[in-house]
Every structure is written in structure tokens, then in C-alpha cells.
Amino acid sequence: MASQLGTLYVVATPIGNLDDLSKRAIDTLKQVQRILAEDTRRSQQLLTNFSIRGSLTSLHDHNERQRVEQVKAWLAQGDDLALISDAGTPLISDPGYVLVNQLRQDGFNVVPIPGPCAxxxxxxxxxxxxxxxxxxxxxxxxxxxxxxxxxxxxxxxxxxxxxxxxxxxxxxxxxxxxxxxxxxxxxxxxxxxxxxxxxxxxxxxxxxxxxxxxxxxxxxxxxxxxKGLPEVTSAPPVSPELLLQELLPHVSTKTASQIAAKLTGLPKKELYQMALGLKP
The missing domain is CATH 3.30.950.10 (Tetrapyrrole methylase, C-terminal domain)
Structure with a gap:
């Protein structure tokens, strides 16, 4: 039965220049049994320009949920459908998410026909x-x-x-x-x-x-x-041994271990013993 199911094609349409509508998109819109459009009047102008005589059905923010069962019925009887928005790629800040999400969950075939996206x-x-x-x-x-x-x-x-x-x-x-x-x-x-x-x-x-x-x-x-802000990268951890080597020529062993403990979080006793081992 799955092979008899229709396919929903998600078709990108021009965001301005009509020449941006791909040949694949035109061929798809000509072959499907029905076209789901955000604004049927606006989409009719696009279809007329390319001599596409598809049957238009509205699918917009206010009726999308109500359309899902009807769309599933059309696909179940073997009809191929296309989803278009007023301009650009459907679902990108345009209707279609509810429909596509439900169709994919129910095992229907959804195919992208890529093209313009603002x-x-x-x-x-x-x-x-x-x-x-x-x-x-x-x-x-x-x-x-x-x-x-x-x-x-x-x-x-x-x-x-x-x-x-x-x-x-x-x-x-x-x-x-x-x-x-x-x-x-x-x-x-x-x-x-x-x-x-x-x-x-x-x-x-x-x-x-x-x-x-x-x-x-x-x-x-x-x-x-x-433009994003530059990422703040943390400085690499300081080697306690290197830190002590820098401090010992200038301060006492006790002071060096205290400073190193404060900067590294390591125990003072451990650092004191390390400092003793570094002294000539």
C-alpha cells in the first residue's frame, strides 16, 4: 500500500525575481494533482506566469491544523501534492510545520524541491x-x-x-x-x-x-x-611548577607557595614541597 501513497513536495518559489524558479520546481508544480498555497490569489499569479494549471487549495496559519486530515486523505488515495508559500522556502517563517511534522510522523513521503530562501x-x-x-x-x-x-x-x-x-x-x-x-x-x-x-x-x-x-x-x-561578538576564551591553566619557577627568584619559598596556592587552588603544603625541590 505504501507504494500507492502520494508524495508531498515542498517547493521553494521566488522571493522576487521570477527567473529564480527552477525547472524542477516548474515541472513538479505542473505534475501534482493539487497545490497547497499560503495565499491562493498571489500564488495564482505565479502559476499563470509559468502556464501552470494546478488546482489551488489554501493552507495558512489560520487553517493549517484543519487541513491536515484532508491532505492525508488526498495522499492516501495516491495524489501528489505541492506545498508553496508566498515567497521563498515553505516552513521558514511560513506555514507548513504542523502539516509536514504530522505527515512525517504518519509515514508519508515528503520531498524538498530546493530554491530561493531570503x-x-x-x-x-x-x-x-x-x-x-x-x-x-x-x-x-x-x-x-x-x-x-x-x-x-x-x-x-x-x-x-x-x-x-x-x-x-x-x-x-x-x-x-x-x-x-x-x-x-x-x-x-x-x-x-x-x-x-x-x-x-x-x-x-x-x-x-x-x-x-x-x-x-x-x-x-x-x-x-x-555580527556576533568574539568568543571569550579562557586562558590556559598555569603550570604550578612554571609558576613557582617564576616566583622563587623574587620571593621566599613560603611566599611563593602561598601565591601559587592562591592562583592554582592547590594545597600550600604540596606547593611548598614542590618549591623546595626546585631550589638550587
């Missing part, structure tokens, strides 16, 4: 360390909640990334300036792959100044990337 697109041109990074999605809309998250992330050593909307971006930068400090380095990417794509690098204060002086820079969709 986080990765932004990081690829930011010039920030990308060997390690963390993603925070959208920060809280309320200032108090936003500042709380910023404070919690303030000492993060990895590059950290989050999305922000046009009507909150300037207020968010002001909070960042207050919590992280004016000199914290960050990169703001706006309208990626679109006509007015902008990538601004600099200190928090400098980036905020750019947006404050040009209202056009406050429009669109934003990815904000913050």
Missing part, C-alpha cells in the same frame, strides 16, 4: 561570518518584547539573522541601537532579487541614519544580520 540569499552577500549562524524569524512586534529578545541575543557569538517588516524596521533599529550599542556591526538587506534591492553595511547607528534620511529605504521586505 536568509541564505542575504547571508551570501553580507560579508559576515557564515560558518555558524542562527535565525530568529520575526522579532516580537511590541517594543518591550523586541528589546527582550535583542538583550538575550546581545552576546551571541554567531552571526544572527532575522526578518523585519517595513512598518517596524526603523523602530527595530532604534531598539537595536539602544540595546546592542551604536557601534554594533550589522547588514540590512532589502527587497532581495527585486528592482530596488539594497544591501547596507555598517554600524547600527550608521544603518539607522541611512533609513532615517531616506524613507524609500524603509519600504519592502527586510533581512537584518548582526
Amino acid at each position: 536568509i541564505i540569499t542575504a547571508l551570501s552577500v553580507a560579508g559576515l561570518p557564515t560558518d555558524r549562524f542562527c535565525f530568529e524569524g520575526f522579532l516580537p512586534a511590541k517594543p518591550s518584547g523586541r528589546r527582550k529578545v535583542l538583550q538575550a541575543m546581545s552576546e551571541e557569538s554567531r552571526t544572527w539573522v532575522f526578518y523585519e517588516s517595513s512598518h517596524r524596521v526603523l523602530e527595530c533599529l532604534k531598539d537595536m541601537n539602544q540595546v546592542l550599542g551604536a557601534e554594533r556591526e550589522l547588514v540590512l538587506a532589502r527587497e532581495l532579487t527585486k528592482r530596488f534591492e539594497t544591501v547596507i553595511s555598517g554600524t547600527c547607528e550608521a544603518v539607522m541614519a541611512v533609513l532615517s534620511s531616506d524613507s524609500n529605504q524603509c519600504r519592502g521586505e527586510f533581512v537584518i544580520m548582526v
Whole structure:
């Protein structure tokens, strides 16, 4: 029976430039029996552009849980389905987690069709360390909640990334300036792959100044990337023998063992005997 089950394809769609939709994604969307879309009206424009005539069904934050059983029924009867979001890769700050999680638990086949993702697109041109990074999605809309998250992330050593909307971006930068400090380095990417794509690098204060002086820079969709703080590394432990060798030419054996005990945590008697053995 398992071989007769349908497959859910998780399909990434363009974040701006329609030419970024891969041939594999187009072929998949054309072959499936049904397409689950966050906003069917917006997705219909994409499908029309590529002459895709798939049957659209809405799946968004408000109806996802109710859709799960219906999706399972379609897959059980052998239908192949595709899941798309308004832009980018589904589940990345978009609907789909509840559905995919449940389908995987129930043994259904879920296949990724990779493609555009705003986080990765932004990081690829930011010039920030990308060997390690963390993603925070959208920060809280309320200032108090936003500042709380910023404070919690303030000492993060990895590059950290989050999305922000046009009507909150300037207020968010002001909070960042207050919590992280004016000199914290960050990169703001706006309208990626679109006509007015902008990538601004600099200190928090400098980036905020750019947006404050040009209202056009406050429009669109934003990815904000913050450079992590350098990791604080502890000094290697001091060898008690080396420490005593440095102290003995300058202080008495007793004083040297007392200082060494304080710095190493070892017993004074043990260090005193070690010091005696080091004396000429």
C-alpha cells in the first residue's frame, strides 16, 4: 500500500525575481494533482506566469491544523501534492510545520524541491561570518518584547539573522541601537532579487541614519544580520611548577607557595614541597 501513497513536495518559489524558479520546481508544480498555497490569489499569479494549471487549495496559519486530515486523505488515495508559500522556502517563517511534522510522523513521503530562501540569499552577500549562524524569524512586534529578545541575543557569538517588516524596521533599529550599542556591526538587506534591492553595511547607528534620511529605504521586505561578538576564551591553566619557577627568584619559598596556592587552588603544603625541590 505504501507504494500507492502520494508524495508531498515542498517547493521553494521566488522571493522576487521570477527567473529564480527552477525547472524542477516548474515541472513538479505542473505534475501534482493539487497545490497547497499560503495565499491562493498571489500564488495564482505565479502559476499563470509559468502556464501552470494546478488546482489551488489554501493552507495558512489560520487553517493549517484543519487541513491536515484532508491532505492525508488526498495522499492516501495516491495524489501528489505541492506545498508553496508566498515567497521563498515553505516552513521558514511560513506555514507548513504542523502539516509536514504530522505527515512525517504518519509515514508519508515528503520531498524538498530546493530554491530561493531570503536568509541564505542575504547571508551570501553580507560579508559576515557564515560558518555558524542562527535565525530568529520575526522579532516580537511590541517594543518591550523586541528589546527582550535583542538583550538575550546581545552576546551571541554567531552571526544572527532575522526578518523585519517595513512598518517596524526603523523602530527595530532604534531598539537595536539602544540595546546592542551604536557601534554594533550589522547588514540590512532589502527587497532581495527585486528592482530596488539594497544591501547596507555598517554600524547600527550608521544603518539607522541611512533609513532615517531616506524613507524609500524603509519600504519592502527586510533581512537584518548582526555580527556576533568574539568568543571569550579562557586562558590556559598555569603550570604550578612554571609558576613557582617564576616566583622563587623574587620571593621566599613560603611566599611563593602561598601565591601559587592562591592562583592554582592547590594545597600550600604540596606547593611548598614542590618549591623546595626546585631550589638550587
